[in-house]
Amino acid sequence: MSMQESSGVxxxxxxxxxxxxxxxxxxxxxxxxxxxEMEIAxxxxxxxxxxxxALAALAERGLVRAERGSGTYVEAQRLAxxxxxxxxxxxxxxxxxxxxxGQLIDAGSDVANREIARELGLKIGAxxxxxxxxxxxxRTPICVSTTWLSAERFPDAGSVFADVRSMTKLLGxxxxxxxxxxxxxxxxxxxxxxxxxxxxxxLGRPVLVVDATDVDMLDRPLVTKRSRFAAERVEFLxxxx
Amino acid sequence: MSMQESSGVxxxxxxxxxxxxxxxxxxxxxxxxxxxEMEIAxxxxxxxxxxxxALAALAERGLVRAERGSGTYVEAQRLAxxxxxxxxxxxxxxxxxxxxxGQLIDAGSDVANREIARELGLKIGAxxxxxxxxxxxxRTPICVSTTWLSAERFPDAGSVFADVRSMTKLLGxxxxxxxxxxxxxxxxxxxxxxxxxxxxxxLGRPVLVVDATDVDMLDRPLVTKRSRFAAERVEFLxxxx
DNA sequence: TCAAGTTGTCTATTATCATAGACAACTTGA
DNA sequence: TCAAGTTGTCTATGATAATAGACAACTTGA
Numbered sequence: 184m185s186m187q188e189s190s191g192v193x194x195x196x197x198x199x200x201x202x203x204x205x206x207x208x209x210x211x212x213x214x215x216x217x218x219x220e221m222e223i224a225x226x227x228x229x230x231x232x233x234x235x236x237a238l239a240a241l242a243e244r245g246l247v248r249a250e251r252g253s254g255t256y257v258e259a260q261r262l263a264x265x266x267x268x269x270x271x272x273x274x275x276x277x278x279x280x281x282x283x284x285g286q287l288i289d290a291g292s293d294v295a296n297r298e299i300a301r302e303l304g305l306k307i308g309a310x311x312x313x314x315x316x317x318x319x320x321x322r323t324p325i326c327v328s329t330t331w332l333s334a335e336r337f338p339d340a341g342s343v344f345a346d347v348r349s350m351t352k353l354l355g356x357x358x359x360x361x362x363x364x365x366x367x368x369x370x371x372x373x374x375x376x377x378x379x380x381x382x383x384x385x386l387g388r389p390v391l392v393v394d395a396t397d398v399d400m401l402d403r404p405l406v407t408k409r410s411r412f413a414a415e416r417v418e419f420l421x422x423x424x
Numbered sequence: 425m426s427m428q429e430s431s432g433v434x435x436x437x438x439x440x441x442x443x444x445x446x447x448x449x450x451x452x453x454x455x456x457x458x459x460x461e462m463e464i465a466x467x468x469x470x471x472x473x474x475x476x477x478a479l480a481a482l483a484e485r486g487l488v489r490a491e492r493g494s495g496t497y498v499e500a501q502r503l504a505x506x507x508x509x510x511x512x513x514x515x516x517x518x519x520x521x522x523x524x525x526g527q528l529i530d531a532g533s534d535v536a537n538r539e540i541a542r543e544l545g546l547k548i549g550a551x552x553x554x555x556x557x558x559x560x561x562x563r564t565p566i567c568v569s570t571t572w573l574s575a576e577r578f579p580d581a582g583s584v585f586a587d588v589r590s591m592t593k594l595l596g597x598x599x600x601x602x603x604x605x606x607x608x609x610x611x612x613x614x615x616x617x618x619x620x621x622x623x624x625x626x627l628g629r630p631v632l633v634v635d636a637t638d639v640d641m642l643d644r645p646l647v648t649k650r651s652r653f654a655a656e657r658v659e660f661l662x663x664x665x
Numbered sequence: 666t667c668a669a670g671t672t673g674t675c676t677a678t679t680a681t682c683a684t685a686g687a688c689a690a691c692t693t694g695a
Numbered sequence: 696t697c698a699a700g701t702t703g704t705c706t707a708t709g710a711t712a713a714t715a716g717a718c719a720a721c722t723t724g725a
Binding site: 432460461462476479490491492493494495496 | 700701702703712
């Protein structure tokens with residue numbers, strides 16, 4: 184087997200481009216298993232190691248994910264999630280051509296620790312409503328978030344959210360016409376067992392942890408929340424300037 | 425200097441693509457001299473040998489031509505010359521966005537040899553008019569052609585051609601409203617000294633030699649000719665089907 | 666539990682890519 | 696005629712690409 188041609192484009196790159204084209208035009212659907220490395224090698228008439236080089240390049244860009252002993256799978260394209268002052272999950276997901284969904288997992292009461300008290304401008308130990316929700320794009324879970332609101336300012340918030348299933352609508356129910364993001368902090372962690380189940384994510388996968396506080400137009404804090412995004416399904420875009 | 429990046433596209437190919445883009449968008453005009461190999465190497469931060477590899481690839485495709493001791497020049501794009509039943513130099517050149525020109529070099533009398541006699545349906549030794557002409561696109565000589573016509577059928581053709589400078593118009597002058605190509609034979613040769621001067625072509629360059637006979641609508645032979653095209657300035661397109 | 670099939674990793678070999686330096690052959694303009 | 700600048704050719708070296716084979720580690724389904 185000689186195969187030279189010398190086009191100036193490495194063989195592995197040609198294979199990678201071919202597979203990427205297949206993903207782009209839907210020949211390989213998101214989540215689907217690619218043909219085995221051996222099979223790909225045969226269709227491109229190339230050594231298996233060359234295929235591995237191609238797959239490694241695609242994996243580095245997050246387009247595919249190899250699972251030892253099982254196969255190589257097409258990663259769902261990451262949802263572009265711009266972080267702006269005006270951040271609405273439903274608008275962002277809708278703008279990406281997906282249907283935004285929200286689902287209440289749990290709601291209950293809590294008391295403010297030092298951090299939450301500072302964010303919401305309350306005293307430590309102040310009564311809170313805690314809402315656990317999962318947000319989806321179409322049928323794919325994107326993030327789970329724990330939201331805290333002042334129980335005095337928003338009485339019965341839990342049952343209201345269960346009804347409207349949208350934070351924007353919940354706040355509107357209490358007379359808040361508009362709000363915006365005051366602060367956003369991003370870190371990353373390994374998903375814990377309960378979030379893994381809620382996100383339908385295997386254990387050991389990374390999540391993006393976002394702590395954010397929303398305020399009304401007079402900069403009075405409304406809600407603070409901690410969201411855990413499945414890192415492999417979302418991509419934050421930070422506006423420059 | 426390490427320079428890796430490992431994009432899967434060879435460095436020489438990146439350089440070649442860059443130069444080709446420069447030619448395509450007119451940054452390097454046809455006939456113009458490219459920067460020296462050393463200068464190109466510096467602008468791309470690459471070894472001179474890598475530049476040579478890139479230029480070799482472009483030269484193989486006919487986009488540039490290197491002249492030892494002088495420089496590397498952008499080759500004029502080859503004129504696309506479709507070979508159809510209806511073949512008119514002026515129409516082909518005009519369709520390519522160039523201005524067709526014809527120039528009489530010489531006209532005289534001749535007698536038919538066996539081959540010409542067969543093509544024109546005359547007897548060997550029959551009197552002929554011989555017209556030598558050069559055809560240009562804009563100011564670039566494309567081909568020189570020697571055309572033979574029956575002296576009995578087209579008396580005084582030489583002086584008529586000198587006036588109208590177009591074979592189509594010459595035939596129209598004798599009442600021929602339309603004509604088409606009956607046969608076309610193509611070979612190649614090295615340019616001879618007189619043609620080289622007429623085509624403004626260095627000695628040793630290849631020419632495409634085309635023997636063709638045109639007939640009227642009743643398939644009666646009108647003219648037969650031998651044209652020599654500067655191979656580097658033209659590209660014949662054969663209609664398939 | 667087991668066999669078949671998958672990805673992961675190792676060693677090894679050959680060809681190409683890219684760099685580097687030196688010098689020859691040639692053109693151009695002073 | 697000569698010097699400067701150009702392309703052409705040679706040798707050499709290290710890095711990368713592509714091949715080949717073998718086996719380990721793991722998943723899946725029977």
